[in-house]
Amino acid sequence: MDVATIDRTYAQLQQESQNVTEALKTLADKLQKAANAGNMEAKEWLLDLKSLALTIQQEQMQMQSLMQAIHQTVQNQAPHYQSVQGGGFFGNFLGSGFGRAIENGIGFGIGDDLINHLFRL
Secondary structure, eight states: OOHHHHHHHHHHHHHHHHHHHHHHHHHHHHHHHHHHTTOHHHHHHHHHHHHHHHHHHHHHHHHHHHHHHHHHHHHHHHHHHHHHHTTHHHHHHHHSHHHHHHHTTOOOSSOHHHHHHHHHO
């Protein structure tokens, strides 16, 4: 797999994560509207959705930790391979959008915005 493919796949993953976030916000808003109208089940389901969002957030934070560990491993090995191969895959990976995003701690997933949205309801 080349660096361009990794970057494209990472961008797709970010887009899918944003789609999930928007879908959860929409569902939360619908449940809140039903709960405000007196639907007791909707209140319970909204609480379940909040719990689910926190669980997904934890899973995605673990995924980001894994990606950061992979990035750190590549970064630690890159000087050796760069001296042997003149940059190669590792150098290109570290300079890629994905590599920079992981290095800077920018990931994907259900962020504080969604969690705050759900708990304001």
